[in-house]
Amino acid sequence: MNNKADVIIVGAGLHGSSAAIHIAARGRRVIVLDKGVGGRHSSASNAGGVRRLWRHPDELPLACEAASMWNHIEEIVGDNCGYRQSGHLKIAENKTDIAKLEDRLTTMKQLGFDHEELIDRDELRKWAPEVASHCAGALLCREDGFASPFRTTSAFQNKAVSNGAELALNQAVAGIDKKAGSWIIQTQDHLFEAPILLNCAGAWGDKIAEMIGDTVPLSAVAPTMMVTPPMPRFLEPVVGAVSRKLSFKQAPNGIVLIGGGYRGKLDRDTGFTQVDYSALKLSAQTVIDLFPIMKNAQVVRAWSGIEGQTPDSLPVIGQGLSDANAYHAFGFSSHGFQLAPVVGKLMAELIYDGASSLPIEPFSPARFHDVEIRNPETAQLSA
Amino acid sequence: MTGPRAGNPAKNPDAAIVVIGSGPAGMAASHAAAEYGVSVVLLDEQPALGGQIYRNVEMTKRERPDDYDLLGVDYQEGRHLADRVKASAVRYICGATVWNIETDPLAVYYSVNGQARKLAPTAVIIATGAMERSVPIPGWTLPGVMGAGAAQVMLKSSGMIPEGRVAIAGAGPLLLLVADQLSRAGCNLVGVAETTSYADYIRAAPLLPRAMRASSYLKKGLGLRFSLMRRGVRLLSGAKNMRAEGDRKFERLVFNCGRREVALDADLLLMHEGVVPNVQLSRQMGLEHEWYDRQDYWRPVLSKWGETSRKGVFVAGDGGGIDGATVAAHNGTIASLKIVQHLGCISESERNRRAEKSFREKKKHEQVRPMLDTLFGPPRYAFQSPARETIICRCSEVTAGEISDAIAAGCHTPDSLKSKCRSGMGACQGRMCGLSVSTIISRALEMPIDQVGYYNIRSPIIPLPLCELAALEEEGTPSSAYE
Ligand SMILES: Cc1cc2nc3c(=O)[nH]c(=O)nc-3n(C[C@H](O)[C@H](O)[C@H](O)COP(=O)(O)OP(=O)(O)OC[C@H]3O[C@@H](n4cnc5c(N)ncnc54)[C@H](O)[C@@H]3O)c2cc1C
Ligand SMILES: Cc1cc2nc3c(=O)[nH]c(=O)nc-3n(C[C@H](O)[C@H](O)[C@H](O)COP(=O)(O)OP(=O)(O)OC[C@H]3O[C@@H](n4cnc5c(N)ncnc54)[C@H](O)[C@@H]3O)c2cc1C
Numbered sequence: 001m002n003n004k005a006d007v008i009i010v011g012a013g014l015h016g017s018s019a020a021i022h023i024a025a026r027g028r029r030v031i032v033l034d035k036g037v038g039g040r041h042s043s044a045s046n047a048g049g050v051r052r053l054w055r056h057p058d059e060l061p062l063a064c065e066a067a068s069m070w071n072h073i074e075e076i077v078g079d080n081c082g083y084r085q086s087g088h089l090k091i092a093e094n095k096t097d098i099a100k101l102e103d104r105l106t107t108m109k110q111l112g113f114d115h116e117e118l119i120d121r122d123e124l125r126k127w128a129p130e131v132a133s134h135c136a137g138a139l140l141c142r143e144d145g146f147a148s149p150f151r152t153t154s155a156f157q158n159k160a161v162s163n164g165a166e167l168a169l170n171q172a173v174a175g176i177d178k179k180a181g182s183w184i185i186q187t188q189d190h191l192f193e194a195p196i197l198l199n200c201a202g203a204w205g206d207k208i209a210e211m212i213g214d215t216v217p218l219s220a221v222a223p224t225m226m227v228t229p230p231m232p233r234f235l236e237p238v239v240g241a242v243s244r245k246l247s248f249k250q251a252p253n254g255i256v257l258i259g260g261g262y263r264g265k266l267d268r269d270t271g272f273t274q275v276d277y278s279a280l281k282l283s284a285q286t287v288i289d290l291f292p293i294m295k296n297a298q299v300v301r302a303w304s305g306i307e308g309q310t311p312d313s314l315p316v317i318g319q320g321l322s323d324a325n326a327y328h329a330f331g332f333s334s335h336g337f338q339l340a341p342v343v344g345k346l347m348a349e350l351i352y353d354g355a356s357s358l359p360i361e362p363f364s365p366a367r368f369h370d371v372e373i374r375n376p377e378t379a380q381l382s383a
Numbered sequence: 384m385t386g387p388r389a390g391n392p393a394k395n396p397d398a399a400i401v402v403i404g405s406g407p408a409g410m411a412a413s414h415a416a417a418e419y420g421v422s423v424v425l426l427d428e429q430p431a432l433g434g435q436i437y438r439n440v441e442m443t444k445r446e447r448p449d450d451y452d453l454l455g456v457d458y459q460e461g462r463h464l465a466d467r468v469k470a471s472a473v474r475y476i477c478g479a480t481v482w483n484i485e486t487d488p489l490a491v492y493y494s495v496n497g498q499a500r501k502l503a504p505t506a507v508i509i510a511t512g513a514m515e516r517s518v519p520i521p522g523w524t525l526p527g528v529m530g531a532g533a534a535q536v537m538l539k540s541s542g543m544i545p546e547g548r549v550a551i552a553g554a555g556p557l558l559l560l561v562a563d564q565l566s567r568a569g570c571n572l573v574g575v576a577e578t579t580s581y582a583d584y585i586r587a588a589p590l591l592p593r594a595m596r597a598s599s600y601l602k603k604g605l606g607l608r609f610s611l612m613r614r615g616v617r618l619l620s621g622a623k624n625m626r627a628e629g630d631r632k633f634e635r636l637v638f639n640c641g642r643r644e645v646a647l648d649a650d651l652l653l654m655h656e657g658v659v660p661n662v663q664l665s666r667q668m669g670l671e672h673e674w675y676d677r678q679d680y681w682r683p684v685l686s687k688w689g690e691t692s693r694k695g696v697f698v699a700g701d702g703g704g705i706d707g708a709t710v711a712a713h714n715g716t717i718a719s720l721k722i723v724q725h726l727g728c729i730s731e732s733e734r735n736r737r738a739e740k741s742f743r744e745k746k747k748h749e750q751v752r753p754m755l756d757t758l759f760g761p762p763r764y765a766f767q768s769p770a771r772e773t774i775i776c777r778c779s780e781v782t783a784g785e786i787s788d789a790i791a792a793g794c795h796t797p798d799s800l801k802s803k804c805r806s807g808m809g810a811c812q813g814r815m816c817g818l819s820v821s822t823i824i825s826r827a828l829e830m831p832i833d834q835v836g837y838y839n840i841r842s843p844i845i846p847l848p849l850c851e852l853a854a855l856e857e858e859g860t861p862s863s864a865y866e
Contacts, residue, residue: 037796044802150802229810229846265487272669274485275842277492277501277855284853298846300810 005031005166007351008185008194010173010208012038014153015329015336016200018344020160021077026352030165031192033185035172041271041306042202043337044153047225047247047259049238050338052115053088053141054104058314058362059335060113062342065358067115067143069341076341078162079155082148084252087237089119089127090139091290097242101139115141130234130293146238146249149337156340168192173201176211178323183212196351198327203268203308205316205330209365213322216365217311218331222264222273222304224280228297230254235291244286256297258287261334264304273304309333317343317363319350327351328365398424398474400722401491401504402715403481403664406434407708408700409510410464412715417471419728424502425473426493428480432468434512434700435532436708437461438539450542453567457708458539464712482843484509484668486693488864492843492855499851505865506695506722509665510715513658513701516680517815518553518762519783521626523654524774527633531561531655544568547650550636552576552625555657555759556600559607562616572616574647576638578656578762580621587758594754597747600707619645623764627652656762660702663814665691666840674833675704677753679761680818681837687742689718695865697722710748713741725865769823776816778809786820790827797821797838810846813838 007023009016012034024030038044050070052063074080092098101118108116117140124131124138161167171187176197178184185192199208206218231254238249240260247259262283266273280302287294308331310316315336320326327350329343336343346356402413405427413425433440440461443451451459468475476495483492484507491502515530522528531551537543548571551562558577566572594601611618622645625638636647659680662672671684671692682704689697697718700711717738724734769775771784781804789803797813797820800806806820807813813820817838825832 037799040798150799228849265485275483276485277483277852278857281852281855284849288849288853295850297849298810299843299849299852300846301808301812301841302843303841 003031003190003192005029005192005194007031007196007198008033008183008192009198009200010034010185011200011202011204011330012157012167012169013043013200013202014039014156014340015043015202015332015343016198017153017156017160018340019198019200019329019347020165020344021156021163022345022348023351024160024163024165026348028352030160031168031194032160032165033168033171033173033187033192035170036271037169038157038167039153041273043340044150045225045303045305046149046223046337047249047257048082048146048149048152048337049088049144049247049249049335050083050146051088051141051144051238051335052338053139053144054090054240055335056314057107057111057113059339060111061358062339062346062360064113064115066339066342070145070147070338073147073341077155077159079151079158081152081155083145084147085143085145086249087127088141088144089124089237089239091124091131091135091239091241092137092139093135093241093243093290095136098137100242101137104139115143117142127237128235128239130291131239132290132292135290140237144238147337152337152340173208173211176208183325196325196327198329198347198351200329202330202332203306205308205328208330209320209328212320212326214320214326214328214365215369216316216328216331217368218316219309220266220268221307221309221334222266223259223307223334224262224264224275224283224302224304226258226280226283226299226302228256228258229300231256231297234293239290241286241290244290245283246286246290248287248291256294258283260286266304266306268306271306273306275302275304307332307334311368315339315343315363316365317346317360318365321365321369397502398422398504399726400424400506400508400719401426401502402508402510403427403491404434404510404512404700404702405429405432405468405475406510406512406700406711407436407461407464408512408702408711408715409434409508410468410715411712412508412510412699412719413473413475414464414467414471415716415719416723417473419723420472421723421726421728423473424504425468425475426479426481426491427475427477430477432465432475432477433461435536437465438536441465443539447542450538450568453564454539455564460708480845481664482845482847484664484696486668486696489695494847494851497848497851499847499855501855501857505726506697508689508697508699508715508718508722509702510698510700510711511661511664511702512711513705514661514814516656516659516762517819518654518656519769519773519775519819520654521770521773522628522633524777525627525629525633526631527629527650528627528652528654531558531653532658534653535561535564538564538568544570545651545653547571548573548648549651549653550574550576550647550649551653551655552578552622552636552638553655553657554578554762555655556604556755557658558655559604559611561653561655563607563610566611566614566616573649574617574619575611576622576625576636576640576645576647577618577620578622578625578764579759583758583760586760587754590754590757594751597749597751600751600755625764657759658701658705659818660704661814662702663812663840663844665698665702666837667842667844668693668696670696672837677756677760678705679763679822680705688721689714690721706745706749706752710745713745713748716741717745775819775823776806776809778811778815779805779807781806781816783823786823787827790824795824795828795835797824797836800824801838807838812840812844
């Protein structure tokens with residue numbers, strides 16, 4: 001293997017692969033390193049929610065662009081990723097919840113976003129006939145949906161490779177040095193070299209950042225999913241709730257997926273996670289309360305993934321603080337699946353055009369420090 | 384990790400030790416620990432003590448004396464163990480299925496009568512035994528095909544004897560035992576097709592002298608053979624290319640015997656190709672496992688005391704490797720002694736003194752294994768070139784062809800096959816197809832199986848109703864760490 005490239009990406013999850021697709025499409029030589037097969041703990045095993053509904057306003061410009069990319073995902077990565085525009089609902093259980101939905105809608109209008117709409121009790125029942133009788137209404141985003149995480153991750157990786165990127169799997173980055181303007185990246189068996197480094201290391205992003213001299217606060221968390229056997233179809237949209245932790249959907253094959261951010265236990269160094277059933281007790285109760293049809297459903301499998309969580313739940317996207325030839329895109333805080341198509345494109349722009357076409361200032365690693373954001377144009381591009 | 388909390392961990396009101404499985408290993412382990420005043424909870428999903436070999440032994444003795452006699456002295460042996468457990472302070476909970484074990488701190492989750500519960504012991508002994516190996520021959524999923532061990536379980540638990548004509552096929556010590564028990568119970572056996580061939584006997588012959596040190600096993604094997612022959616049961620050895628045929632249900636077993644093709648018409652086919660460790664819990668916990676080549680199965684990596692790669696977690700009995708009931712019981716005792724000493728209830732020298740006999744006896748019984756394991760080698764025939772239409776994963780109905788295609792498309796690990804074709808994603812959690820899938824990948828890619836690995840087994844290892852989870856009961860105090 002020729003271990004020299006124009007860009008080395010650490011992490012072959014969705015974000016690393018997406019960046020590789022766009023950078024390789026510009027004719028640059030890219031090597032993507034991953035300590036495993038890429039995205040095993042997150043990109044390939046998440047809930048697959050493609051959601052703009054209830055997203056942080058700072059993320060919406062990116063999420064809206066991503067949404068239109070998802071509509072053409074087959075043209076972008078060569079596979080439709082199992083994507084289905086099912087709609088997403090945020091359910092209100094009482095008047096207080098409804099008031100929160102109204103506030104949200106007002107904010108969205110003020111900011112000029114029109115992807116969310118408020119639906120009443122009857123309309124909610126048309127969208128989710130089995131919803132519990134006390135549910136009073138919901139916020140709806142018709143153009144949200146879901147995709148198959150495994151298929152999506154494979155498709156992104158395959159597309160990166162067919163664009164010319166090289167995937168070096170089972171290569172754990174152990175150290176990063178800078179010599180004569182080049183990054184020297186050391187894995188357990190090889191040295192890799194490139195003038196530009198992109199950190200897409202997910203829940204391990206802070207460690208890679210530290211190797212290049214950037215301090216970014218990040219904790220690794222273990223969001224948990226539960227799955228049932230195939231059940232008769234009763235639900236099309238993905239469902240969340242205003243005052244309870246819930247993410248609930250039925251896949252086309254009838255399997256019901258239950259998430260909602262309940263966390264398991266993890267050991268980030270070994271990748272070992274454990275489901276915390278004491279926490280899931282509440283998750284089970286929530287599902288039964290909102291969908292009584294689930295009372296006798298069975299859980300056949302539960303697992304906890306590993307995801308990077310920032311203090312403000314916004315991702316870290318942007319140029320490095322201590323070196324202008326390092327870039328970050330990690331810490332997606334349990335909602336980075338939807339954003340994957342667009343962030344990779346923005347990273348390619350940032351690196352090679354000197355600026356991204358959508359606003360990413362809110363995600364700068366500098367926000368955690370009293371550091372001024374470096375002007376991307378001053379970045380020295382040795383490539 | 385913190386040190387033991389206030390109080391004596393040996394008296395942990397929850398349980399100092401949770402033993403899972405009440406076969407010979409679990410019963411011996413529970414009893415040995417209780418003798419030293421250590422609090423023990425013994426959980427088993429079955430309604431009575433006994434495990435596989437001694438299934439339902441107490442009831443059978445009481446209510447079905449004829450069956451009790453028929454099942455023989457090895458079976459009756461189990462009653463003594465069961466009596467001792469009953470007379471001890473062991474808290475035995477029957478009908479309790481363990482579906483998850485958590486570490487750091489240890490917690491055992493189980494369900495009994497529709498109620499989910501959690502226990503926080505200081506140490507755990509997994510004594511969940513063995514299960515019959517799945518043998519994916521063409522037609523093995525037809526109604527009317529089942530495991531010979533499963534048929535034996537029915538005989539033990541309810542005296543049920545299969546009706547109609549029965550064919551038995553496969554290999555291994557248990558095959559002949561079941562054939563003999565069924566034939567003596569009056570079952571209509573049309574034939575026993577043994578996959579063991581003369582070549583296997585020749586390969587096993589050099590190991591015979593060593594096996595003679597535990598010659599009782601050999602005598603038993605020969606005894607069964609003579610008993611079957613005396614009763615006129617047709618024994619066919621060297622059976623190859625087996626397939627089960629029938630229109631919607633099993634009708635006949637077809638195989639090659641030398642140059643002949645033989646067809647046995649029957650209503651029921653009992654297949655058996657030996658037993659393999661039940662590693663669902665040890666896998667779910669992420670413990671280290673190794674591949675045992677002679678019998679083609681995975682077993683957890685264990686210290687001589689039965690301790691796994693996680694401190695305080697032990698495996699005893701056939702769940703740690705197939706050695707039979709006697710060795711299982713000794714391993715149970717050995718694991719318990721180690722824990723009891725660790726908890727400070729006995730000294731190291733006392734432990735060693737008590738364990739010595741078990742180590743000695745166990746060693747004697749293990750002498751027969753190399754020969755048995757070689758003679759009754761794993762049924763590689765079923766995996767070498769499984770016909771494309773053969774179903775490998777029963778739950779999701781995934782065929783060998785679909786698996787081969789997925790491997791060719793780049794799925795090189797059992798987990799990626801799970802994601803790609805949903806094999807191992809059904810209610811049995813990969814219990815039935817796990818070994819087949821690893822073997823098929825290993826053969827297709829010509830890669831050593833320990834590099835291929837196994838499914839990542841997720842909890843709950845048995846389906847758990849959502850309402851049961853919502854009502855999870857958490858007992859007692861968090862456990863004291865085992866360190
Ligand atoms: C259970 C669960 C449910 C979720 N549900 C949703 C959802 O419904 N919708 C949504 O939008 N998002 C969801 N998410 C979040 C989403 O999955 C993530 O935000 C996204 O996949 C992050 O992608 P990534 O590429 O940043 O990280 P990852 O997929 O984790 O990839 C990072 C890669 O970096 C590699 N790496 C790390 N350190 C090193 C090193 N030193 N050397 C080499 N390689 C290294 C890792 O091996 C890994 O493959 C969920 C997450 C989880 C865990
Ligand atoms: C079907 C079958 C029949 C057999 N019959 C014979 C025989 O007749 N003679 C012979 O010599 N050998 C027989 N064997 C071989 C047998 O495995 C050993 O001889 C012996 O029973 C092993 O003892 P053990 O204590 O390790 O496990 P077992 O005796 O297998 O006991 C394990 C126990 O664990 C329980 N268990 C498993 N998983 C869970 C869980 N998740 N939660 C709660 N409880 C659980 C089971 O209900 C079972 O009672 C048989 C094996 C099988 C699979």
